[in-house]
Amino acid sequence: MPTRSSVSAPRRWAGLALSLVVLLVVWSVVAAADLVQPHYLTPSPLEVWHAFVRANSHHAVGGGIDRVVRGEENYFLWEHLLVSLRRIGLGLALGVVVGVPLGLLMGSVRWIGDLVGPYVDFLRSLPPLAYIGFLVAWFGIYDTLKVWLLFLAAFPPITLATVNGVRGVRLDQLNAVRSLGASRLQTTRHVILPATLPDILSGLRVAVGFAWTTVVAAELVNGLPGIGGLAYLSGTQNKIALSVACILVIGLTAIALDAVIRSIEKLVVPWRGKA
Amino acid sequence: MSKGIAVAGLEHAFPARGGAVAALGRIDLDIAPGELVTLAGPSGCGKTTLLRMIAGFASPSTGSISVGGVPVTGPGVERGVVFQQPNLYPWLDVRRNVALGPRLRGVGRAERLAIADRYLDLVGLSDAADRRPYELSGGMQQRAQIARVLAGDPEVILMDEPYGALDALTRERLQGELLSLWRATGKTILFITHSVDEAVFLGSRVLVMSPRPGRIVLDELVPFSADPDLAPDEIRALPKFGATAARVRAAIAH
């Protein structure tokens, strides 16, 4: 695997660049042809780019009104993005803080795992939007709601991956440290936790993807500032170019988040696949 | 001061589909402090099972085990275990693997790393101290594991075919190292092997186990390894070495 991707990396990038160019040309042609009416439903790449720049700068309102506004809805687009990222950051941090210790406990103490496992499993299989109404009733419509929602979305995959990791620790790795005099707590700290790290990071990766989908959807409810909120609002206000710009930013952010976690994995578990 | 091992009336059967697999027949065994006992026997006769019970990883169906007069109820720091697989932790470099025992005892950072370096030097691994275990050859990993066990300063060392997977040259060098080490420290060692040559070369006492269910069918004191006047590379050339090896081989084949 690694050799294949490293050998052909330049070619893959060239291929990607070429397909992007083709895509942009086709998109421009389709937009210029105005197959769909009204005209604003098919913004050209250039219009999307302008909307993107506008959303990141102070600009005149237009329409003959002499007023300058800040970005969109008083926030620059990158600020909308940061607010959404902050929300999933908080939700994921809580998910790790609760999920990892819970997973270690469930994996180490059989009966706790058997007792709690089905509930965590149930929670994971629920689409988070199923309980957003319930959470609104509990926490209102402000940021507390969204952080809770993201926490509930993030912690089950992290917990279950941790449990899986703990149960997969080789018995003799545990025996070896016990023979060196480790207590229960020391065994967890020095062997179970590091041995489980690759699984925890896999769980985190799943959780990040899940949380990102969820936050964007959750921002339909009082989501401003927020990139999902902006994507939704601009669509309903027929600012299609801006909406498309938001969609592109959301997608590219998802890819970037995944890349970040993968490089953390490389950094933190260099032994993965080698031992 | 090292400790002895006492195994009394031990028998073990593994639960299996449609009954039980008798792994160990009746074993009564006393190992004196400072002995280097080698245990040979055909594959599957129960050697590992016995070692794991002395290590405290499992308990026997019947019978009792005590080390230094204290009944074994679980793993303990006074019983170091060298596994057949090196079992090093890939998230620690070699030095920190070796320093783990002192670390668990609460020895300070500078001191435990110094201890690790001393044992790495002893097994000839100083150059590899900063590497990760998976960057080492099999023989180096085994030496690192032995250094880790020694740094834990156990009174009894249990070794399960530690050199089984190594090439003949590495193997003989490590055997020589172990012998010098035992002569220098006087630790009690139980060393499992399926090699007759290794058993006779290392052991101050050689045990042979019968096929499953394992019982001890030969128990013989061997004079070579304990003799401080014999250099390790002279032992195999002795005529009596060949004679002892022949007796051990016959006992295994029986």
Ligand SMILES: Nc1ncnc2c1ncn2[C@@H]1O[C@H](COP(=O)(O)OP(=O)(O)O)[C@@H](O)[C@H]1O
């Ligand atoms: N956990 C286990 N469950 C069932 N049978 C086992 C288990 N461990 C070992 N055995 C059986 O017990 C016998 C002795 O095994 P072992 O002690 O590993 O032999 P040796 O180390 O002498 O090769 C073998 O027949 C093996 O299949």
Ligand SMILES: [Mg+2]
């Ligand atoms: Mg064995």
